[in-house]
Amino acid sequence: MKMFSSFAARHLPTLGLSAVAAALMLWSTPPAHAQPSAQQDSVTTPRVFDVAAYGARCDGQSDDTAAIDAAQQAAAENGGGIITFPAGLTCVITRHQSAMPAVTITGDHLLFQCNGATLRAATVAPAATIDEELYFSSALKAVGRSDLTFENCNFDGRRFAARDPAMSFFIGVQTSGVQVRGGHFTGITNDRGAIFATSFDCRLQGGVCAVGGSNACFHDWTIERNRFEQSVVGMWIEESFENIRVVSNVMSKMDLSSYVTAPDDYGYSMPDGYGLGRYSLLRGIRFSGFTRAAPACDIRNVSVIGNEIEAALAIEIWNSSREHGRDGRRAHDIVVEGNTMHSLGGAWVNSFSKVEIRSNTWRRMALNAGGVTAYTNHGGIVHDLPDTSRVYGVGIEARPLTNYRVTGNVLDGGTTSGGSNEGAGFGIVIGAEWSRGDGVIADNTIRNSFIGIKANEVQGASIHGNRISGCAHALFTDFGQFPTDNPDCDETGNVFSGNNVEYESVAADSTDNLVFGRSAHPRRESWRIENNRIEHKSDAATVTAAIYFANPLGTYDVIGNTILGFRRYAIRDAALRTKYTGNIFDSQQSRLEDATVAPFRFDEQDGKSVTITGTTVRHCNTAATFWTPPGQRPARQQYDLGTFAHDGALKAKTARLN
Numbered sequence: 308m309k310m311f312s313s314f315a316a317r318h319l320p321t322l323g324l325s326a327v328a329a330a331l332m333l334w335s336t337p338p339a340h341a342q343p344s345a346q347q348d349s350v351t352t353p354r355v356f357d358v359a360a361y362g363a364r365c366d367g368q369s370d371d372t373a374a375i376d377a378a379q380q381a382a383a384e385n386g387g388g389i390i391t392f393p394a395g396l397t398c399v400i401t402r403h404q405s406a407m408p409a410v411t412i413t414g415d416h417l418l419f420q421c422n423g424a425t426l427r428a429a430t431v432a433p434a435a436t437i438d439e440e441l442y443f444s445s446a447l448k449a450v451g452r453s454d455l456t457f458e459n460c461n462f463d464g465r466r467f468a469a470r471d472p473a474m475s476f477f478i479g480v481q482t483s484g485v486q487v488r489g490g491h492f493t494g495i496t497n498d499r500g501a502i503f504a505t506s507f508d509c510r511l512q513g514g515v516c517a518v519g520g521s522n523a524c525f526h527d528w529t530i531e532r533n534r535f536e537q538s539v540v541g542m543w544i545e546e547s548f549e550n551i552r553v554v555s556n557v558m559s560k561m562d563l564s565s566y567v568t569a570p571d572d573y574g575y576s577m578p579d580g581y582g583l584g585r586y587s588l589l590r591g592i593r594f595s596g597f598t599r600a601a602p603a604c605d606i607r608n609v610s611v612i613g614n615e616i617e618a619a620l621a622i623e624i625w626n627s628s629r630e631h632g633r634d635g636r637r638a639h640d641i642v643v644e645g646n647t648m649h650s651l652g653g654a655w656v657n658s659f660s661k662v663e664i665r666s667n668t669w670r671r672m673a674l675n676a677g678g679v680t681a682y683t684n685h686g687g688i689v690h691d692l693p694d695t696s697r698v699y700g701v702g703i704e705a706r707p708l709t710n711y712r713v714t715g716n717v718l719d720g721g722t723t724s725g726g727s728n729e730g731a732g733f734g735i736v737i738g739a740e741w742s743r744g745d746g747v748i749a750d751n752t753i754r755n756s757f758i759g760i761k762a763n764e765v766q767g768a769s770i771h772g773n774r775i776s777g778c779a780h781a782l783f784t785d786f787g788q789f790p791t792d793n794p795d796c797d798e799t800g801n802v803f804s805g806n807n808v809e810y811e812s813v814a815a816d817s818t819d820n821l822v823f824g825r826s827a828h829p830r831r832e833s834w835r836i837e838n839n840r841i842e843h844k845s846d847a848a849t850v851t852a853a854i855y856f857a858n859p860l861g862t863y864d865v866i867g868n869t870i871l872g873f874r875r876y877a878i879r880d881a882a883l884r885t886k887y888t889g890n891i892f893d894s895q896q897s898r899l900e901d902a903t904v905a906p907f908r909f910d911e912q913d914g915k916s917v918t919i920t921g922t923t924v925r926h927c928n929t930a931a932t933f934w935t936p937p938g939q940r941p942a943r944q945q946y947d948l949g950t951f952a953h954d955g956a957l958k959a960k961t962a963r964l965n
Contacts (some may be wrong), residue, residue: 477504806840872895
């Protein structure tokens with residue numbers, strides 16, 4: 308806590324209390340330490356302002372709003388101080404006017420030392436519209452303040468009270484140096500979260516803003532060791548932000564409530580896995596760089612570390628870098644580390660450079676009928692889910708980024724052995740739009756998802772050392788859905804190396820496992836696929852090919868891979884150019900039936916070029932098959948199949964399928 312110079316001599320004897328606060332104080336005179344005096348000018352230690360001395364009863368029934376307001380105003384006039392609460396008791400805060408905060412914090416250098424006391428929303432608060440809830444329904448609100456600390460304060464929003472008070476608890480407008488630690492937030496209704504920082508109502512209400520019409524910069528915030536339970540959103544900081552730490556918080560039983568059936572403000576709907584609320588999107592932790600104006604500061608130095616989160620989407624850190632003059636180079640240095648997430652979506656980081664997402668654990672919250680029951684039994688509230696079997700979700704979504712590393716994460720899509728992967732979501736999604744270079748996806752464990760790693764319009768990405776199992780598609784690369792999507796982006800210079808891929812019964816509903824560039828509007832892409840081990844378990848019987856090069860404009864170098872246990876083909880090749888060097892293909896089938904079992908299937912096209920060297924084949928009856936599309940035979944094709952080392956089972960070097 309900062310040291311304070313006395314403010315008293317200039318303000319004795321007036322404390323600037325409201326008439327309501329003064330009336331409450333008639334029954335009790337504040338102790339001497341709460342009264343300013345000229346003798347205290349030289350005192351440098353913070354003064355203490357006890358809310359009980361200003362009339363707060365904190366009996367869980369009486370309205371303590373005016374007393375708490377009076378104590379913090381007295382501290383503000385003092386130039387700062389410590390506002391204390393009776394240990395372990397419950398103080399009631401009421402909004403006396405619709406769309407207004409209960410207590411407006413008017414000073415700087417304030418420590419709210421709650422000693423485990425609970426600030427509880429009253430059940431008699433007036434009804435509020437959804438728009439009022441967005442920005443104004445707060446118990447404590449600070450406009451243009453700095454150096455505020457909330458220590459061991461419990462906040463009860465009375466979410467499930469008979470009459471919903473619709474309160475958030477702390478809203479910061481252009482605040483800096485805020486610390487919230489050791490608190491317990493429960494039952495928070497407000498769609499913008501228990502802790503919310505914005506400049507939006509600052510501009511609307513004529514508050515303190517940096518520049519008219521600009522975003523505020525929220526900096527030097529710490530949210531640490533708090534608990535958030537049965538709320539809609541945990542914390543939300545928007546506009547521009549820097550030097551923010553969210554560390555070791557627990558967010559559980561986040562309420563899905565009736566919001567699940569409505570589209571949210573981004574138009575997402577239930578099957579997207581994010582659109583579980585009209586406004587809230589039901590995040591545990593959310594940072595959003597909005598597009599209303601140019602940023603007031605660089606969006607940088609955000610650390611989200613060691614949190615335990617159960618929510619629809621656990622972590623979102625989002626920057627709209629292309630609107631209103633935002634420069635993507637001004638959005639950088641993000642760390643998401645060591646978080647444990649049980650959610651539909653784990654961590655989403657969008658439009659930043661210099662990003663580290665490492666050592667997180669995610670298990671998808673599967674909201675099928677059993678998942679709904681389990682979630683409800685665990686304390687969550689879920690109803691009116693229209694088709695819960697198709698709720699998707701992503702363990703880590705990192706796009707579009709530059710200079711990013713996604714390493715050492717353990718991501719589980721939650722599908723049990725023998726079930727369908729449809730609706731089981733994605734392990735990691737990277738890329739899209741202006742993603743460029745220096746991207747590393749390494750040493751992650753991904754299992755039981757529909758797609759293990761999905762790469763969209765990535766350049767210079769290195770995907771290596773990952774262990775992927777139980778996924779219908781271990782890797783899937785594609786482009787935008789429409790011709791206008793990302794017109795300047797090709798997938799070039801990418802590497803998929805040293806990965807261990809296993810297909811089990813859970814993946815048996817897939818026809819092709821690693822899919823490169825399957826898109827209605829393909830563009831050029833190049834990948835180096837090297838030293839991977841890809842193994843099909845014996846019951847993955849419907850798998851057609853381990854690798855499918857679907858992009859007719861793609862060029863691929865396939866080097867030193869081992870592909871085991873495939874049923875029909877190791878590789879289906881519909882690309883423009885491929886080079887195969889030193890690969891091992893073993894179907895591991897003891898009996899070769901009438902069906903063709905081959906390491907290669909080539910889908911022919913004009914100008915196609917294939918070169919094969921140093922190939923080892925085991926348990927295959929044909930070296931390569933060719934499929935020609937209906938119509939004229941493709942022209943200008945070149946095939947150099949080289950020689951094969953094999954176990955003697957080959958009956959034909961080539962065969963045609965049509």
